[in-house]
Every structure is written in structure tokens, then in C-alpha cells.
Amino acid sequence: MNSQAADLIISNMRAYIYDNEPTDPRLPHEAIPSIPISIDVLDKLGVQHVTIPTEEDWEAGINKLADERDYKSRDALDISRAGLGDEFEDKLRGFWTEHLHEEEEIRYVLEGSGYFDVREGNTTDKWIRIAVTAGDLLILPPGIYHRFSVGQEGKAHLVRLFKDKPFWTALYRNEETDASVFNKQYVETYNARLLST
Numbered sequence: 629m630n631s632q633a634a635d636l637i638i639s640n641m642r643a644y645i646y647d648n649e650p651t652d653p654r655l656p657h658e659a660i661p662s663i664p665i666s667i668d669v670l671d672k673l674g675v676q677h678v679t680i681p682t683e684e685d686w687e688a689g690i691n692k693l694a695d696e697r698d699y700k701s702r703d704a705l706d707i708s709r710a711g712l713g714d715e716f717e718d719k720l721r722g723f724w725t726e727h728l729h730e731e732e733e734i735r736y737v738l739e740g741s742g743y744f745d746v747r748e749g750n751t752t753d754k755w756i757r758i759a760v761t762a763g764d765l766l767i768l769p770p771g772i773y774h775r776f777s778v779g780q781e782g783k784a785h786l787v788r789l790f791k792d793k794p795f796w797t798a799l800y801r802n803e804e805t806d807a808s809v810f811n812k813q814y815v816e817t818y819n820a821r822l823l824s825t
């Protein structure tokens with residue numbers, strides 16, 4: 629694990645195997661008995677996490693991380709009915725549909741809670757669910773398939789950080805994305821990390 633990854637893995641968030649029940653995604657969906665996923669597994673996936681308590685000067689924490697990782701811009705998104713109004717359901721559907729990005733996905737939870745589900749490699753049979761609440765910052769590597777749901781309170785107020793200009797393009801999973809350089813790079817890196825242990 630490189631030192632930057634090590635610095636970031638100061639974590640109290642929870643990750644576990646999703647139970648694949650066809651019920652409300654806002655429920656915890658923790659398999660019974662629970663199958664916890666360790667920080668080491670997340671590290672191999674390139675998923676990084678740090679807690680920056682919102683009670684403290686969280687902006688100083690975000691600014692430090694942005695300087696260290698050269699994130700040049702940010703915006704905020706209040707994913708709630710109050711924040712998005714009529715767009716709420718549509719936006720939730722978009723986040724919930726399995727997709728990848730060409731760049732890192734960096735999200736800091738200011739208020740509320742939610743779940744990031746990620747694929748281990750290019751599996752299609754299971755999800756790893758990462759539960760996040762206020763103070764959690766999660767970094768997903770380019771090319772990893774993922775989706776997002778708000779938690780049971782139906783609200784997640786997030787700061788989104790970007791390498792350059794704020795832009796958000798979700799590439800929804802299909803044969804083309806499976807063959808994309810972004811997903812291939814992610815899978816190759818993941819497999820190489822598996823072999824190096």
C-alpha cells in the first residue's frame with residue numbers, strides 16, 4: 629500500500645457483502661450472517677477512505693487532501709427531496725444504475741448517510757456495500773463499477789471533488805464499458821494487487 633493510500637486508510641466506515649434482496653436499496657442489505665469486507669480488500673480494489681469529522685474544521689481537512697491529491701475544483705450536491713425537488717427520483721435512479729467513470733470519484737458526506745456499492749473486479753454476482761455517514765470521504769478509482777443509494781433517512785448532502793473542472797459523466801455498464809481502457813486498467817491493477825499478496 630503506498631504511503632498516500634496508507635495515510636487515507638484511517639477508517640471507521642463499514643463494508644460488507646450486499647444481500648441481493650430485491651427490496652428498497654435504502655435499507656442496509658447486510659447479508660445474514662454478515663460477511664464483513666476488510667480495509668485490505670478495499671485497498672486492493674483501490675477504494676480509499678478517510679474520516680474528516682464534520683464537527684471539526686472539515687473544510688481545512690478537505691483543502692489539505694485536495695492539495696495533496698491535486699483536486700482543483702469541487703461542488704456540493706444535496707441529494708434529498710428538499711435539495712433536488714422533482715429531479716430527486718431521476719437523480720437517484722441515475723446514481724443507482726451500475727456505472728463507471730474515467731476519473732476518480734471523490735465524495736465527502738457533509739450530512740445524512742448513504743451506501744456506495746462496488747464490484748470486486750468485473751463480478752456480476754455480488755456487490756460490496758460501503759456504508760457512509762457524515763464525515764466519511766470515499767475515493768473510488770477510475771473504471772470501478774459502482775452505484776449509490778441514500779440511506780433510510782433519504783438524504784445525503786455531499787461535497788464532490790474533481791481533478792479539474794467539475795464534470796460528471798456516468799458510463800453505464802455494457803459490453804463497451806467492460807471493454808473500455810478505464811475498466812481494463814482497473815481490473816488489471818486489481819488483479820496485480822491480488823497476485824502481489
Ligand SMILES: CSCCC(=O)C(=O)O
Pocket residue numbers: 705707723733735774775776786796798
Ligand atoms: C452523488 S453520490 C455518488 C453517486 C455516483 O456514483 C456519482 O456521483 O457518480
Ligand SMILES: [Fe+2]
Pocket residue numbers: 727728729733774798
Ligand atoms: Fe459514480
